[in-house]
Amino acid sequence: MNPEDIKAVFGMQPEAAVAYLKQKGVDVSWDWQDMLDDAHATAFTMAKTAGMDVANDIYRAVVNAAETGQTLEQFQKTLTPVLQSKGWWGRSQATNPDTGDIQTATLGTPHRLKTIYLTNMQSAYMAGRYTEMMDSLDTHPYWQYVAINDSRTRDSHRKMHGRVYAATDPVWNTMYPPLDFRCRCRVRPLSRTAGEGKVLPSPMLETQTVDIGTNEYTGETRYAQRTGLRIDGKFVAPSAGFNANQGKAMLSRMAAVAVQKAQAIHPDIARVALKTMMGNAKFKAALSAAELAWVLELLKG
Template sequence: MNPEDIKAVFGMQPEAAVEYLKQKGVDVSWDWQDMLDDAHATAFTVAKTAGMDVAEDIYKAVVHAAENGETLEEFTRQLTPVLQGKGWWGRQEVTNPDTGGIQTATLGTPHRLKTIYLTNMQSAYMAGRYAEMMDSVDTHPYWQYVAINDSRTRDSHRLLHGRVYRAGDPVWDTLYPPLDFRCRCRVRPLSRAAGEAKVLPSPMLETQTVDIGTNEYTGEERYAQRTGIRIGGKFVAPSAGFNANQGQAMLSRMASVAVQKAQAVHPDIARIALKTMMGNAKFKAALSAAELAWVLNLLKG
């Protein structure tokens, strides 16, 4: 699936998706378990890049692909020689920067670049989609989960297909796609007339702590949380590392930046700016409890 396919499926322009990618910071990691949930949603990282000076190259290539509508083939063709030139390619004996030990690791491969491309593109488009849908909750107060439903669709994602919940239902805090690497699901907004007869009661959320493996070098046991619902007795939840709504993370980050900037200027200036911002329900909802309390206190002055 290339950017044009994604744009057609998600029904949106790429600007919001590009903005989502540009807001991410670049972090480095050795094991994918180091970056889970909110950290995964707010930082760009690729496992096995720590100490190898390639995370920034991959990040720039992903942003460039989103900005210019590059296909997977174009993305791979341009990035591969860069990574090969820096030695981040194939299966090699490398030093684990966390332990200092030598281990055999698979670095860059065409299959891995495809996963990086698809996962980041779809996360970006779904985050942008979330922001757009939040702007239209007055006219489209219900959201419907939509899966592709072909031979590659995961069973758990297929179970979610067609389910409708109100836009503000806590179920979307975690069951907003992508729910896994290469997830192709999306969410579509429904008008009151289209969704009222289909909307389901808010389901009971269940959180499970799952073992995601032992670090073979440090012996550290690693765990992650998966929050989901029961459908026909089956537990349906995002895979480990995807237990966060990418769109919510993006809006929260934007709101936090706005509050930080307001705290750095004269209170009279901050008061004028935040009064306008608080008229936007999306901004207000994205604030943390502490940020909201600070803003409300400022506006009282």
């Protein structure tokens, strides 16, 4: 699915998606287990990179692809020679940033670039879509999960297809796509009229802690959480590493930064700024309970 396909399916322009990508920092990691949940929203993290130099090359290529509407083929054609020139290609020697050891690893491949492209584009567009849908809660208070439903659709994603919940239901904290690498699902907003009669009661959510493997170099066993619901007796939840609504995580991070800045300035100035911000439903909803309590106390003064 290329950016033009995504824009057509999601009915949105790419600006919000590009903003999502640009607000990320860049980090490097040796193991995919380090890239879990909110990390997808707050940092562009690459496993088994040769360092920040290569990670930045990949990050800039992803942002450029979103900005210019590059297809997967164009993305691969542009980035592949850059990575090959820096030795980040095929099976080669690379430095483990956690231990400093030189180890053999599979680095860049066409398959891996495809996964990077599709996962980041889907995450970016769905995060941007989330911020847009939050602006229309008054007119579209219900959200519906939509899966592609073809031979490549995962069974758990197929089970979510068509299910309608209130936009404010906690189920969307984790069951908001992407739910896995290369997930093609989306969520569409429904008007009050369209959603009535279809909306389901808030499900009982269940959190499972799963073993995601042992770090072969340190011997440490890694764990991740998966929070979901039961459908026809089957536990349906995001895969390990995707247990967060990335759009919500992005807004929460930005709201937290705003509160931190407000706490560092004179209360009278902060009061004026936060009074304006609290008029924005997205900002208010993005605050944690502690942040909201601090803001409300400040506004009393």
